[in-house]
Amino acid sequence: MIENEKPFTHSLIHSFNIHFLVIPFNKPYLSGNELQYIGEAVQSGKISGNGVFTKKCQHFFEEKYGFRRCLLTTSCTDALEMAAILCDIQAGDEVIVPSYTFVSTANAFVLRGAKIVFADSSTENPNLDADKLSALITPKTKAIVVVHYAGIACDMDKIMAIAEANNLFVIEDAAQAVDSFYNGRPLGSIGHLSAFSFHETKNIISGEGGMLVINDERFEKRAEIIWEKGTNRSAFWRGEVDKYNWVDIGSSFLPSEVVAAYLFAQLENLEKIQARRKQIWAKYYNDFSFLEQSGKLKLPIVPSYATNNAHMFYLLTDSIEQRDALIGFLKKNKIYAVFHYISLHSSPFYKEKAGDVSLPISDYYSDCLVRLPLFYELTEVEQQLIIDKIIEFYNS
Ligand SMILES: *Cc1c(COP(=O)(O)O)cnc(C)c1O
Numbered sequence: 537m538i539e540n541e542k543p544f545t546h547s548l549i550h551s552f553n554i555h556f557l558v559i560p561f562n563k564p565y566l567s568g569n570e571l572q573y574i575g576e577a578v579q580s581g582k583i584s585g586n587g588v589f590t591k592k593c594q595h596f597f598e599e600k601y602g603f604r605r606c607l608l609t610t611s612c613t614d615a616l617e618m619a620a621i622l623c624d625i626q627a628g629d630e631v632i633v634p635s636y637t638f639v640s641t642a643n644a645f646v647l648r649g650a651k652i653v654f655a656d657s658s659t660e661n662p663n664l665d666a667d668k669l670s671a672l673i674t675p676k677t678k679a680i681v682v683v684h685y686a687g688i689a690c691d692m693d694k695i696m697a698i699a700e701a702n703n704l705f706v707i708e709d710a711a712q713a714v715d716s717f718y719n720g721r722p723l724g725s726i727g728h729l730s731a732f733s734f735h736e737t738k739n740i741i742s743g744e745g746g747m748l749v750i751n752d753e754r755f756e757k758r759a760e761i762i763w764e765k766g767t768n769r770s771a772f773w774r775g776e777v778d779k780y781n782w783v784d785i786g787s788s789f790l791p792s793e794v795v796a797a798y799l800f801a802q803l804e805n806l807e808k809i810q811a812r813r814k815q816i817w818a819k820y821y822n823d824f825s826f827l828e829q830s831g832k833l834k835l836p837i838v839p840s841y842a843t844n845n846a847h848m849f850y851l852l853t854d855s856i857e858q859r860d861a862l863i864g865f866l867k868k869n870k871i872y873a874v875f876h877y878i879s880l881h882s883s884p885f886y887k888e889k890a891g892d893v894s895l896p897i898s899d900y901y902s903d904c905l906v907r908l909p910l911f912y913e914l915t916e917v918e919q920q921l922i923i924d925k926i927i928e929f930y931n932s
Contacts, residue, residue, distance in 0.1 A: 559922060561872040564736040564743070565912045567805040573797035585790030586770070589797040596803045597747065601722035603730075605750040607763050608799070610791045612711040612733030612746035616644035616681075618789055619729040619748065621762050622755045623705045625650045629678040634664040635881040636898040637683045641709045642880055645681070653677070654881040656895040660837050661685065662905070665897070666694040673698070679705040682727070687739075687847035688838055689718035692726045707731070710749075714739050715810055716845035728752040734799055739813060739847055740806060742799035745791055762786040809912055813846035816910055816919060820849045823923045832930045849908045851926075856903040863906060865929045871922050874907050 577583055585608075594606040609615045625631065627649030633642045635654040642652045653672050658665040662685040669680065680699055682690045699706045706726070711733035713723040724730040729752070734745030750759050760770040766786030771777050802809065821835060828835045834852035838844045853859040859875055866873045879898040880886055908922060 556870075557918065557921065558870045559872060559909050559914075559918050560911075561874050561907070561909050562737045563911045563913055564741055567802050567809055567912065569804065570798045570801040573801050574794050577793040577797040580793075583793045585792055585796075586764075586773075587793040587796070589793050589800050590791070592800050593796050593803060594747075596800070597749070601725055603722070603725055603749045603751065604753065605756050605759070607748045607750070607759060607789075608791050608796055609731075609746040609748055609763070609789045610795070611640075611735065611744050612709070612731045613640035613644060614787075614789045615731035615746045615748035616640055616707070616709065617647060617787070618759065618762050619707045619731060620645045620648045620650070621785065622729060622750075622759060623679050623707070625678060628676060630674060630676040631678060632669065632672050632680045633880070634662075634681075634683050634685075634898070635879040635893075635895045636662045636685070636877055636901050637709065637880065638711070638877060639880065639883075641681055641683055642886075645679070650678075651676070652880075652886070652890075654879075654886075654893060654895060654898075657897040657901055659897055660839065661688055662898075662901045663688065663690045666691040666698070669695065669698050673702050673704070677702065677704055679707060681707045681709055683709040683711070684713035684716065684723050686836065686850065687713045687716040687723070687845035688836070689713070689716065689723055689842035691839070691841065692718045692721075693841075696726065705729070708749075711735075711746075712738060712845075712847040714845060714847075715806060716847075717843040719841045724749045725751060729755060734802075739809060739845060740799070740802045742791070742795045742802065745795050745799055748789075758784065763789045810845065812912055813910065814844070816914055817844065817846035817849050819919060820908060820910075820923065824851065824926070827927070827930055846910070849910045850905050851908070852901075853904045853906060859904055859906055862926070862929055866922070866925060869921075869925050871925060872909065875902075875905060876907065878902055 590608050597603050597606045625645055625648040629650050630653050631645040631650040632653045632655055636657045655664040705728045708727040708730035710724040710730045716723045730749040732747040734742040750756050761784045764770055766782055766784045767780050768783050769780045772780035827833050863873050879902050881893040881895050
């Protein structure tokens with residue numbers, strides 16, 4: 537009797553699950569030793585910052601990617617704010633930032649009084665168009681912030697050459713770009729400074745979390761001071777000074793050891809996490825390519841100089857109306873896809889200061905780009921359902 541019931545029960549549960557399945561856009565996850573390491577951090581008697589797990593995480597990145605010096609921060613936003621302080625951005629300085637990005641890319645520099653000059657995206661992908669960069673430079677320009685959107689590299693040789701010719705700092709907003717490369721060079725290692733994010737929506741997570749990478753040694757000493765609230769406490773711990781003092785501006789940019797412990801467990805599983813994300817990405821890409829071939833949608837383009845770290849899977853619809861219809865259709869089927877970013881040059885905050893600016897390609901991505909669920913624990917059944925529903929949408 538039990539034998540007979542089994543297949544029936546199984547298929548009942550199966551269809552029950554499918555019917556009530558809710559597929560979130562993102563889901564935080566445990567990859568292995570996260571909870572164990574958090575316990576160890578607590579039991580070690582020190583859960584404030586710059587302890588054993590913080591150092592382990594920093595060394596991991598320094599060793600694996602050859603980053604000169606890494607400092608964990610509480611967010612990528614914080615790392616960008618540190619970069620703005622380190623570049624000594626002053627009121628009136630101009631900083632070039634893509635419009636199609638998260639607010640922090642610009643806001644970190646606005647906090648220091650910078651005037652933001654927004655760059656348009658490339659037609660190939662949402663990264664800033666390096667061919668239009670030179671036209672934005674004025675005698676007041678001090679820095680260029682590039683965003684490797686979806687973990688796909690910007691054209692860094694071109695950008696670094698323009699920066700060098702004009703004596704500008706380059707900051708990589710590598711929030712989405714962990715374990716991705718430009719012509720074999722790790723993203724985050726190319727600009728003078730770089731910022732990573734370990735927010736729960738990124739590939740490698742710690743809830744909130746980030747990291748500043750210092751590639752230019754001129755910034756190394758000062759970065760530590762800014763990180764430690766403007767004190768030389770790090771030098772004090774190393775025995776380099778006999779007491780620690782307030783020596784510069786700074787803030788509380790260090791994460792606690794609880795956060796670093798979670799992060800270190802994720803880093804131990806980086807290969808496994810990346811392999812799974814790439815598998816999901818490749819399935820989306822392959823299963824949708826016939827829709828692209830028939831002209832129904834557009835898929836991401838990875839330039840030959842870039843790798844794909846599977847941070848994000850997006851597709852490009854024909855119009856804002858079609859985008860809303862697709863997101864609405866998926867939502868009706870309990871699948872949560874999202875669009876983003878409203879171009880920063882169109883934001884209420886910026887428009888009030890700068891008036892109307894026209895960046896049509898950035899606006900195109902704001903209107904037409906749809907991000908699909910892509911997270912480590914997304915199951916094959918869930919992904920198939922998402923794919924089937926999108927195909928159904930385009931065939932109806
Ligand atoms: C996520 C993200 C940020 C912000 O990261 P936080 O760690 O949440 O501060 C900044 N820039 C880009 C491009 C991002 O994707």
